[in-house]
Amino acid sequence: MTFRARLVGAALAGTLAAGASALAGASAASAQAEPCVQRIAVVNNAAFVMSFSVQASNGLETANTDTYPINQSRTIDLTTTALPVSADVRPVVDAVAGATRTPSSFVSYCENGQTATYSVTGTTYDYSVTLIG
Structure with missing residues (x-):
């Protein structure tokens, strides 16, 4: 695997982790009663x-x-x-x-x-x- 492929893979993994973290936060927030x-x-x-x-x-x-x-x-x-x-x-x-x-x-x-x-x-x-x- 080239350096560029590893760099793109690492960036993609970081983006996915950030997205999953944001989604988990949204799920926790939506568990609250409204309004x-x-x-x-x-x-x-x-x-x-x-x-x-x-x-x-x-x-x-x-x-x-x-x-x-x-x-x-x-x-x-x-x-x-x-x-x-x-x-x-x-x-x-x-x-x-x-x-x-x-x-x-x-x-x-x-x-x-x-x-x-x-x-x-x-x-x-x-x-x-x-x-x-």
Whole structure:
């Protein structure tokens, strides 16, 4: 094998390795929940007073917000919590004198200024929490 052939082969191997590394990084990043947000807002469109906390998929959870009635919302800025950046998170909603519910969908925590908004609808024991934006 000539020197030039070895040089081209080495360059090609380096390019392939870099491509594989980038692809592996993209796969790891795509494993995060979407969207990636800094704040979680929950709008109370339900027939009860409620509060919420934010729970990470690893079980860590923030303190609850204060309680608030229908047609109001509260927001938790995740930078003020102990939750780790890139954690998959979702709200845990507590209806006063009612049930506790979590949505099925997670979002990822990124320090980017974006907000995920969830809507709560229903009654104290029969309600849903839905990601709306």
